Amino acid sequence: MKASTAAPVGQEAIQAKGWLRAHRFLILRRLSQAVFLALFLLGPWFGLWWVTGTLAGSRSFGVLPLTDPLVALQSLVAGHWPAATALIGAGIVLVTYALIGGRVYCSWVCPINPVTDAAHWLHDRLGLHKGWQPKRQTRLWLLGAVLAVSALTGTIAWETVNPITMLHRGLVFGMGFAWALVGLVFVFDLLVARRGWCGHLCPVGAFYGLLGQRSLLRVSAARRAACDDCMDCFAVCPENRVIAPALRGKDGDTPLILSPDCTNCGRCIDVCSVDVFAFTHRFDTHVEDPSPPRPRTAADQAA
Structure with missing residues (x-):
């Protein structure tokens, strides 16, 4: 088992991006849900209709x-x-x-x-x-x-x-x-x-x-070449079967998560330490090339 797979879900993302950025969409969703609920309760609770x-x-x-x-x-x-x-x-x-x-x-x-x-x-x-x-x-x-x-x-x-x-x-x-x-x-x-x-x-x-089968808002695994197989995105996704076609796609396959079962919750974006995923639109099918290898320096050669 890879060390990244054995680590607690989201731990790598917290270390790489900080706790707030590794939970930003989760926090925004909770705020959104609270705001919608509060709007309906302002009237009966506080008289603000x-x-x-x-x-x-x-x-x-x-x-x-x-x-x-x-x-x-x-x-x-x-x-x-x-x-x-x-x-x-x-x-x-x-x-x-x-x-x-x-x-x-x-x-x-x-x-x-x-x-x-x-x-x-x-x-x-x-x-x-x-x-x-x-x-x-x-x-x-x-x-x-x-x-x-x-x-x-x-x-x-x-x-x-x-x-x-x-x-x-x-x-x-x-x-x-x-x-x-x-x-x-x-x-x-x-x-x-x-x-x-x-x-x-x-x-x-x-x-x-x-x-929402033909909706514009989509999550893309445009940087799927950077995936380190930590499996955290699969662990947090409420509909994790939708990830594989985009993340494991071959050359020429779309990086977009097109399944209507995707809830666009953004948790895969949160917990990915190497930023494989991002929100985009359904016409954005670009896939980023893997980062070129870092040139070896004299210090590397000496080591």
């Missing part, structure tokens, strides 16, 4: 409507034509995530993400086995089931059990059953399936993954 509603549907400053397009789609298949403002709001959100990457929602906005990340952290600290790993397509089947149930019942079915919505309602009106539901997600990821909820089951993540 800048944003009303939840992530399912909201209005900002009394003007800008935003609607979760999955909620709008459930409403349509249930036979209920949404109001014009709801359709406009869904269109705004749909275009935004289609451009920047659908599953950016999962890593930068969704309040359940810190819960599942905490479960994964504890899972690793306890040295537990990865457990049951549902197939990738499971969340797509669940997404189809959500739409089918909505059509059959004439309701926006998923919102009755959506942990995201339940967490929002719980923080505003008192947690009650919401605590139990969020706790079940945590326990599921901790004891049943490592990264099971977001990575394999959540129909919201499946929907946003489909939405």
